[in-house]
Every structure is written in structure tokens, then in C-alpha cells.
Amino acid sequence: MAKIKKASDSLTVMTNIVLPNETNSLRNLFGGELLAKMDRCASISAARHCERRVVTASVNHVSFNHPIPEGGVVVLESKVSRAFSTSMEVYVDVWLDDPINQKKMHTNEGIYTFVAVDEFNRPIPIPEMIPETEEEKLRYDAAFRRKELSLILSGRMKPLESVELKKLFQEPQEPAGDKK
Numbered sequence: 435m436a437k438i439k440k441a442s443d444s445l446t447v448m449t450n451i452v453l454p455n456e457t458n459s460l461r462n463l464f465g466g467e468l469l470a471k472m473d474r475c476a477s478i479s480a481a482r483h484c485e486r487r488v489v490t491a492s493v494n495h496v497s498f499n500h501p502i503p504e505g506g507v508v509v510l511e512s513k514v515s516r517a518f519s520t521s522m523e524v525y526v527d528v529w530l531d532d533p534i535n536q537k538k539m540h541t542n543e544g545i546y547t548f549v550a551v552d553e554f555n556r557p558i559p560i561p562e563m564i565p566e567t568e569e570e571k572l573r574y575d576a577a578f579r580r581k582e583l584s585l586i587l588s589g590r591m592k593p594l595e596s597v598e599l600k601k602l603f604q605e606p607q608e609p610a611g612d613k614k
């Protein structure tokens with residue numbers, strides 16, 4: 435597949451108001467409801483990138499930094515952060531938006547992996563992705579480590595087979611001349 439796409443080509447923005455039936459006993463948005471919203475938003479980004487059917491392969495990370503209250507306006511923004519062969523990482527940022535005071539607070543982020551599949555649910559190749567902004571470049575650079583970690587945690591890769599992740603745990607090598 436020759437096509438190359440930008441991260442911004444997959445930008446997806448979903449805005450919702452938190453309704454009472456989505457809240458927990460503290461009257462904040464229930465975590466599972468947020469996960470479902472993030473999965474929907476991210477899956478649209480993934481489909482926009484590869485122009486194919488996609489399935490969620492894993493949820494690699496979700497952070498709940500601030501509660502989102504009933505009646506709050508929730509804005510989800512997702513983009514593909516890196517495309518591999520058949521899989522892609524999608525980053526979702528969640529904001530609590532105060533339209534009256536025009537303030538926005540970053541409340542959550544999530545990192546998902548999607549796989550493009552054919553009509554028989556077999557993985558198929560996807561276009562490459564090029565990052566443009568500084569944030570997109572940082573997320574792109576770290577995505578391979580996260581892919582390796584996710585494969586290790588799901589039993590699909592042995593830790594010693596990793597390339598990028600292993601480097602994090604290796605002692606920095608001293609230049610030959612500095613040895614005492």
C-alpha cells in the first residue's frame with residue numbers, strides 16, 4: 435500500500451454532555467462509559483487512517499486524572515499516533531470543556547491499538563503515517579516501545595525479543611577511552 439497519510443488526516447473530535455444515566459454514585463462520569471466513548475472515537479480515527487474496517491486489539495493505557503461531573507461537556511480528540519504493518523496506535527485526549535467561562539481542562543488520555551481487517555477478519559496492510567507537530571513526533575517515537583510492551587503483556591512477545599523496550603533497561607555504555 436503506497437499511500438502515506440498525516441496524523442491530522444485521522445483527527446476525530448466527539449463532544450458530549452454527561453447525562454445522569456452515565457454517572458457513578460459520586461455523580462461523576464462512570465469510568466466504563468468514558469472507555470466506551472474513547473473506543474468509539476479512536477476506532478473512527480483508525481478507520482479514517484486506513485479506510486478499512488478496524489477492530490480494537492488492545493487498550494494499552496488509560497489515565498483518569500480528574501473526575502468529570504454530571505452535566506459536564508466532554509470533548510474527545512483522537513488521532514493515529516503511529517501506523518505499523520497492519521496495526522496502528524491511536525491516542526485519545528479527553529477534555530472537560532466549560533463553554534461559559536471558555537476554559538478547558540485535560541482530564542484523561544488513552545492509548546489504543548487497532549488492526550485493519552478484511553471481510554474475513556484477517557489483518558491487512560495499512561498506509562504509513564507521518565507525524566508533523568512536536569507532540570505527534572514524540573508520540574510516534576514512543577509508540578514502538580508501547581507496541582512491544584503490549585505484545586509482551588499479552589504473551590505475544592518474549593521480553594528478550596524486544597528491541598526498543600530492552601534499550602530502556604540497559605546500562606549506558608561508557609566510551610572506550612573513559613574506562614579506568
Ligand SMILES: CCCCCCCCCCCCCCCC(=O)SCCNC(=O)CCNC(=O)[C@H](O)C(C)(C)COP(=O)(O)OP(=O)(O)OC[C@H]1O[C@@H](n2cnc3c(N)ncnc32)[C@H](O)[C@@H]1OP(=O)(O)O
Pocket residue numbers: 477478481482485486487488489490491492518519520521522547549551555556557581584585588590
Ligand atoms: C473511511 C472511514 C471513515 C470513518 C467511518 C466510520 C467507521 C467507523 C469504524 C468503526 C469501527 C468499529 C470499531 C469496533 C471496535 C470494536 O469494538 S472491535 C471488538 C473488540 N475487538 C475484537 O473483537 C478483536 C478480536 N481480535 C482479533 O480479531 C484478532 O486478535 C486481531 C486483533 C485481528 C489480530 O489478529 P491476529 O491473527 O492475532 O493477527 P496478528 O497478525 O498476530 O497481529 C496483527 C497485528 O496486530 C498487532 N497486535 C495484535 N495483538 C496486539 C496487542 N495486544 N497489542 C499490540 N498489538 C497487537 C500485531 O503486532 C500485528 O501488528 P502489525 O505488526 O502487523 O502492525
